[in-house]
Amino acid sequence: MKHSIEMTNSLRVNRGQATDWYSRYESTRHLSERILAPLSAEDCAIQSMADASPTRWHLAHTTWFFETFLLKSLAGYEVYDVSFEYLFNSYYNAVGEQFPRSQRGLISRPGLKETLAYRRHVDQAMADLLAAENLTPDQSQVLAIGLNHEQQHQELMLTDIQHVLSCNPLDPIYQPDRVTSENLSELSWISVDEALAWIGTDTDDFAFDNERPRHRFFLDAYRIANRCVTNGEYLAFMSDGGYERPEFWLSQGWNTVREQGWRAPMYWSRSGDGWNQFTLAGRRPVRDQDSVSHVSYFEADAYARWAGCRLPTEQEWEYAVLQDLPSQASPNPRLGDAIGNLWQWTASQYIAYPGYRPPPGALGEYNGKFMCNQFVLRGGSHATPPGHIRPTYRNFFPPEARWQFSGIRLARNFDLQDSQCEAG
Amino acid sequence: MKHSIEMTNSLRVNRGQATDWYSRYESTRHLSERILAPLSAEDCAIQSMADASPTRWHLAHTTWFFETFLLKSLAGYEVYDVSFEYLFNSYYNAVGEQFPRSQRGLISRPGLKETLAYRRHVDQAMADLLAAENLTPDQSQVLAIGLNHEQQHQELMLTDIQHVLSCNPLDPIYQPDRVTSENLSELSWISVDEALAWIGTDTDDFAFDNERPRHRFFLDAYRIANRCVTNGEYLAFMSDGGYERPEFWLSQGWNTVREQGWRAPMYWSRSGDGWNQFTLAGRRPVRDQDSVSHVSYFEADAYARWAGCRLPTEQEWEYAVLQDLPSQASPNPRLGDAIGNLWQWTASQYIAYPGYRPPPGALGEYNGKFMCNQFVLRGGSHATPPGHIRPTYRNFFPPEARWQFSGIRLARNFDLQDSQCEAG
Amino acid sequence: MKHSIEMTNSLRVNRGQATDWYSRYESTRHLSERILAPLSAEDCAIQSMADASPTRWHLAHTTWFFETFLLKSLAGYEVYDVSFEYLFNSYYNAVGEQFPRSQRGLISRPGLKETLAYRRHVDQAMADLLAAENLTPDQSQVLAIGLNHEQQHQELMLTDIQHVLSCNPLDPIYQPDRVTSENLSELSWISVDEALAWIGTDTDDFAFDNERPRHRFFLDAYRIANRCVTNGEYLAFMSDGGYERPEFWLSQGWNTVREQGWRAPMYWSRSGDGWNQFTLAGRRPVRDQDSVSHVSYFEADAYARWAGCRLPTEQEWEYAVLQDLPSQASPNPRLGDAIGNLWQWTASQYIAYPGYRPPPGALGEYNGKFMCNQFVLRGGSHATPPGHIRPTYRNFFPPEARWQFSGIRLARNFDLQDSQCEAG
């Protein structure tokens, strides 16, 4: 129930967002620095793979966002360092050239100390701006995007630093008391009737452009699992030759399994007869009752096929969660861990909603240009900042990505009997 | 009108398929050898890139299909050469290990002469089987798949040999009189109303598993272009900096443009101030009125964005074409070149239809396992064998693929004014 | 004794070379076509790795050499096809651009038949030129280079076609009666005294530029093995963990062993408890008494280290062979298989002799520009054309190359006791 409450809070906060921009700004920025706290300057300097970024880069880039899209055009604002425009631009071609993504780990300066000074400089200017209390609608919108953007990077800071630390044979610990979510309920199936559903959002509150426009989508009846797949269930797949039998895998997935030598989820390592997993709390035994995490789309899909089921489409996922919301007041929400446990891979490739048009200007590069060869994930994870997630929220990663906090929720065609479904 | 008539024929042939399997088998097999006729043994030996296969391999693999899935289990059938099971298996894991795809061009033996002897051996056994006239339903289905499979490879033989010949600075000619389709009609827009459409097929005739099951799909109103984009129109995109301006491109597409140095469609080369294009009829000037071909999804999508339009989804394409069919008796079909001109990239990534389940056994590997990181193309091309294509037919290739006969048809949201759409 | 006789013949032929150019030309060209005889058009079309070339390319390139450097400047000579200058230029920058080496296998035309017609055209023009009997000294020199060049390619045709055929799981046979050399003599050590030796050649007969100038080189006393290492001896190295123990290997060699997964010489494959090897006579059991072949420099060096010995330098090799020559009349030449058994890796990286200057013009690109990251091999192999090899002859390949007919001859410091040398 924890997660659904958070979600409700999030919606409440969203509704109030016009009233107290400054406290939202301050608390969001503060969370980034709380995430930073356990790390050394060296931890923050390393880029352990091309897909990840150094912590220090995340801290600077999120700051650059506010400076570039809000402060720079203000009379009297002094840019902290003009070279940062190039160094900390991620992918906005409209803003200018970008320092190559894969080389972010080659930049030792500005160091952590100066990066924090840069944050202070921008925070002060933002405080001045927000104190003036006369944001234009455009400014409000950019500010909301900036805050949500920083929240996205807060989760990436955690996924990326986990990867950095996992490269170290000393198994460093980020936070010893960091918890994983148990998953004690029995697996059961929630039936959803055929519907011409409304998908996406038309909220006046903040939502990303890729969640719009709200539109109709026809759904055949289906069933969806009440909780995520557990380590124990996934181990049964592994024991049954899951990683050795091509019949469960997409062709490209099977190639990846062989080329990368996958034998288990990411961060798992053999320990005697069992398995350990590297986490932000260090390396420790895999627990059967935890939700299986750090799996790729390929693994989620193969597991589902092995189990005689399939993954839900993103529309099935969204419609089921929204249907479930009215029942949250009851003591037994049926999709208890849909929000805030693990990102759940859906069967949907990431494409534009009908009628989608990217917003004009540089911010139009936010979502639309990535609509290719990615799959949609839904629901957020334990690392997603409170208040950031929504049922209509669309995350996306390539099918081979495993370093995110990603898990598996199963679905089935309605007419499929329990006896045909091993997981049933 | 030529193409729609062919399609109608195709449907008629399909309905009659039970009555005359042998003539269908014979004519399909014969077409492969007609395609072979202009080629030398060396032409047939070369694999010019990992995605393509040598002509000789296509000839052997399609033969292996009939031998493996129909003949091998027959009492008295003698396998031509047991090693062929390994050499000519494309990707059927259930049948056994496969010779690596990227190394098909390293195999000089069996040579062309022996490959044709292999075809004769299998053709004789198939003639005996079909003369017996008592195919089981399973055999009929496999035979239908085998014939459609060979037809698919007939188009691939042409796309692959064009690539082989294009690598040769001597500009060899495959067939001097090979034509491209002119596109003389003015561009106009066909309006389609909002609908809860039926998509896919439930035919008793042959259709691929990925076209099933027939299901409902909600469509907002939209407009679709009456014909494919022409070279002349595409040259305007190029002149306007199409390949230099990142704002038109998907992120991954823009990376591909830069890494591959794309400046024009595949097979185009500079000739003075103008452009030539390498075709099966040799290298010759690009003609404005021809449909632009050999473009990737990335290019199709970028062109559409430049034109203020978008690509149709596969459901929009299919519904429009099926709506248009009743009007074929009229002198002016509205989507005259939808079928049999060029494969048209759609905005839809290739995923399973709701309720899809791959067929059991080795043939279940036919379509489902490729549902990842590919986009759907519709409509067939001038190289698609007559009788092979249908409005529900789903082809698919990765977004960077350019060596197929692929073109562009535009669509627009219904409420978009003509003035907002440059192509209008 | 067979090999030394051939060598003597070769020297005699060389001396007579001015008198009968035409018969030398004709017999050299004829040998290329005898090598071609067992091959199909497809065999000749394939380039199985970037280092190798299709047979058909060798046939055309050697012809191009005569056309380019001898015929083209003659009044009245008609170039067969101007595009061949680009297609069949290997690496002569002074002649013009070259078709990329790694793409030679992508060119299906000109086919084998036309390639042979090209040879006929050039052969006729060469016959006319040589009939005139008034070659200038420059022409004579280029002709001698051209003939030696074709002889080099004759050996490459064999090494390259062996590689092509080895890629085929059907184990095709090039020539069923092709023999390997037995090595029945006991291993013994020939002592050579300290000397200020003359190395290289100043012959008036043909020799490559890299064999010149003749110069003094000081040699400490050393010992050199009377014969090449056998398969049986090499198997002892393998049994002793040769491929698993880094202490025997150069650092770069050990990396190669691990990256390539080397476990035995090239072309060896497991057969039950023993080994087979793929040869031009097909796949057959490894025989203990044969000289070990298809080893890289890395393997030769590691074997020598394991045996407590080392490889000879190229100067030690040359001086020993030349010292041995006067004793050839005796019934027991001491270095019986030095010439014409297998190319023997030396410890010498391939650099210029003191005072070396490359010849002017395009032919100056023949040898000098490859003096980097290659090791010298000496002695020729059973695939080297008769009359082509000399004691001063320097061949060279990168240390990882294994597809040549390369073997191992050991050497030792003079003061090293037999007891310290396992191979002794």
Add this chain to the structure above:
Amino acid sequence: MKHSIEMTNSLRVNRGQATDWYSRYESTRHLSERILAPLSAEDCAIQSMADASPTRWHLAHTTWFFETFLLKSLAGYEVYDVSFEYLFNSYYNAVGEQFPRSQRGLISRPGLKETLAYRRHVDQAMADLLAAENLTPDQSQVLAIGLNHEQQHQELMLTDIQHVLSCNPLDPIYQPDRVTSENLSELSWISVDEALAWIGTDTDDFAFDNERPRHRFFLDAYRIANRCVTNGEYLAFMSDGGYERPEFWLSQGWNTVREQGWRAPMYWSRSGDGWNQFTLAGRRPVRDQDSVSHVSYFEADAYARWAGCRLPTEQEWEYAVLQDLPSQASPNPRLGDAIGNLWQWTASQYIAYPGYRPPPGALGEYNGKFMCNQFVLRGGSHATPPGHIRPTYRNFFPPEARWQFSGIRLARNFDLQDSQCEAG
């Protein structure tokens, strides 16, 4: 004259090395930390290419060397952290597995602070050991190797940090007052007569195994330049199309030029019509009178060919410098910048001297296993620690390496006239 005096000192220090191990240890270790002083924790964490290592790794690895080869076997010594054996072993297979070289930049912990604590721990134990004053001969030898080993890494710390800083578009400055060597003397040629020279060393003082044994080498007469090539001279080569004309380049060098897009020495960048170069003192204009540095063997060799000269062999270099030493007392040493200006590429590939045998045990992996595909450099650079260099000293790098402080000294055959040599 500065450099030759240093060298003399160095020899004197070497002779006294038995008397004061502790002060040598202390001053050597102290220099590493002086090199560290201008760097931040982040600077020390980054590995900017696979060939380079993070500063922190150098600091730890050199410490590991003393711990592993001297301290570990002492009664009572407590290993600082057993995991460091794996983390900081560079390439000693005899000691155990190594953390992959290319991933040294992925390790954020132990951080700089703990690395320095590790140094203190080992320094204390070493102080205790050296205070006892009863080193065995083996211990003395290992200690001498350890000190020379750390000196080698001191130069690498500088070359590697220059590379790290050069990746940063902010052009960070390591030391603003860091100087480059001017080269004011006119180019002149020193003649050396034919000789049977003694090469290598048999000193009782420290020298690396690859400098031994001392042996005879025959040299034809030659000439060698009195100083290194200057930027001004090298710019003339560039202006004459040096990087565009294949005739000057080795085949592999020319491929590298094209693949890497080389247009100038490493670290040079265009600045208007001129050139800047990135140095440890930041980015600044290229000065004509400085010695050209950061060139590869390929560039040194191409420059020499363009100048109508060649590079000296390592034997020619060593013999000339040793001949020149007796004249050092005179006011005009003829090879004034041979020692301590820039490492000078020689024409010699790096192979073992006649009679060379690697020392037994793990330290035998020091030099011998790298004798492959590297060229010898002689003379040390301005970044080589005082007392480390000798005329017999052999450094080695692959021919494409440019990030070392490497320059060019020319040589010529004796009989080559000045008029044939542009550089003359």
